[in-house]
Every structure is written in C-alpha cells, then in structure tokens.
Amino acid sequence: MQKVYFDHNATTAIDKKVLSVMMPYLETQQGNPTSQHSFGRHARTAIEEAREQVALAIHAHPSEVIFTSGGTEANNMIVHGAAIKNPQSTLVRSNIEHPCVARPMEALTHQGWHQDLLKVNHDGVIPDEAYKSITADNISLVSVMLANNETGVIQEVSRLSDFAKGKKAISHTDAVQAFGKMEVRFDELEIDAMTLSSHKIYGPQGVGALILNKRSDIEPLIYGGGQEKNLRSGTENIAAIVGFGKACELISESLKESSMRSRELQTTLEFHLKTLGAEIFSEKVKRLSNTTFFAFKDIEGSTLLTALDKKGFAIASGSACSSVNKEPSHVLLAMGIDEDLARGALRISFGNQNTINDVTSFIETLKKELQTLKQLTAIAA
C-alpha cells in the first residue's frame, strides 16, 4: 500500500544531508566542547559553526543563539526566565499558544504571578483591540506565536513588538511552525526573543534554540556548568546541534521553491475539500502555505482520521500535539467555533516530499470514506 505523510507540522523526516553531517559526531568524534584538547576544540568549533548557520537563517547574531533540547524547553525557558526576574508581575500570551507556553504561565499563576490573555477573533487573528484590553502595568513577558500549529494563521508580530516596548516587557514569539515555511527575520521583527525547533525543518528531534537579544535579562531554567552563556547548562548534544545547523542552511536555500510548491498543493486540496462540503478554518486570512485545518459537519475527526490512516494517509486531528487529549482543539474553541464542528477538525500539513498525485489520490480516498461514514451514520440514526 502507498503511504502518504501529511503531518509535517508534527514532525519531519530527517534530511539525508543532515544525517550525514551528524554521523561523525555519533560514531567517532567523542569530544566534550568544554575539554581543552583537540577533541574538545573540534566539538566546540562544530557547535559554533552550527550557531552561525542558525543565526544566518533567521538574520540574528550568533551570540543571540542559545541551543536547547527543543521548542518546548526554549518556550519554558523564556517564560520562567522572564518571570523569575520580575516576581509577581503579569505574563501575557494569546489564547491560542502552544501548551509549552500556556502551561508554564498557568503554573506560575499558582506561585504569585498573573496571566492576561490576548483573545483571537473568529479567524484566529489577534485584533488590535485585544492589545488595548490589557491594562496591567508590570508586565514581564508578552508571548505571541508567529504561526499557529493547527490553523497555520500568521500573526502580525509588529503589534506585539509595539505593545511590549510600551510596557517595557520582553517580547517573545514562538516561531517553531513559521520557521522553514515562510521568511523569518529576527532583525526585522523587532522582538527580544524567539523560539525555534529543529525537527520541524528536516533536522533531528531533541534540539532547538531560544534566540535572545542582549537587552533581555532572563534567569536560566537549567543551572550547572554554565554552557550556552550560563543560560542552559549541560553538555551539548553535539550531533543534534550540528544537524540543526545544517537543516537551517538547507531550509533557507529551498524556502522559496518549497513554499510555492506547497501553496499549489494547498490550493488544489482546499478546492476539493470545499467541493466535498468541508469548512476550512481561517480560510480568508494569512496562513502558512503548507497547512489546512478543516472539518466536515457531523463527521467525527478521529473516526475519519483512522479510516484514512488504514488507507495509508497520515493526517492529524484537532488536538494534534497531544494524542491523549480528546478535547476539541483549544485553538478552535478560542476562535468561537462550535464544539461539535471542532470535534471534526483534521489537519493536513504538507512537506517537501508531497506531490500533486498525493493530493489527488487523497481526495479520491476521502470521497469513498466519507460515503461509507455517511451510510453508517444513516443506518445508526
């Protein structure tokens, strides 16, 4: 059976070129970057080269790149790091942030901090009024994701930047989903901090970065030997960092072409989905070119997902980042989407290997599965 992977916002297959630069650090290069001998120096050089590759890809300075174990750690690091420096302050985020921004903020509300939410509109966009509704003065951090992992909606980060400057707060954007799918320039966004993850851009899992400018003073999340400018102690995962650096280089080279290709696939897919009666969430607003979040009225998302999986198509359901969470997507609920429709939500996220044939064969299969499910529903009614 042909297998088609349509879940690139969840993770991507490691690029062969990435794997080949990592292999020496898994096989024979055993240096610890803090050691002074040649093995150690070699490892240190490899990390610094990767730091430059990451910085170059997002137009940051290499000294602003702090390697972490991934997006989750980088997000926890900025939330805790900013909060600890400013006890009892307010933390601001949108109500559609990934749980690795939302949960640490919520946890801090039990320890003396406050949380204020920027509420999205029906399209999943944060309107200007949302910023105006925040009246707190002592704000330590404002965090708004650049692109949403479920809808693909892209936020206007300049608003976040202006708001945070006015409040003298640290501004942060989670760019885990945006990076590699659209141009992301740290220098032009005028924000203080940004989160990246390697495994969304054909790099290895378990590595990412917090990009942090020099003005922002945060407390470390992990203390120890003082690696990563004292902000993230622990012996570096050299092979993964080297792979992340290479993935950044490759993604920058192919960005224009890959986003054009995925936009074509997205247009075709959405045309057919709508013909079949699907609702496409956030259809009319600026979205990532690889992401389509949709639902069919009266069809349960997980049932359709399972049926399509059996036919070889890997797609995601509403709460894609947590298979244990059976609640409808918090993003759709925040947008005011009806709970029943939200339960039907499915996400397709294209990647480099997908072709137009994948889309047409998916649509053919989907038609058949929908027919079967509708017949079953009719019998049960």
Ligand SMILES: Cc1ncc(COP(=O)(O)O)c(C=O)c1O
């Ligand atoms: C928007 C967003 N932020 C953060 C993360 C977490 O990144 P990681 O898997 O590298 O911990 C994800 C992962 O799905 C994500 O989609």
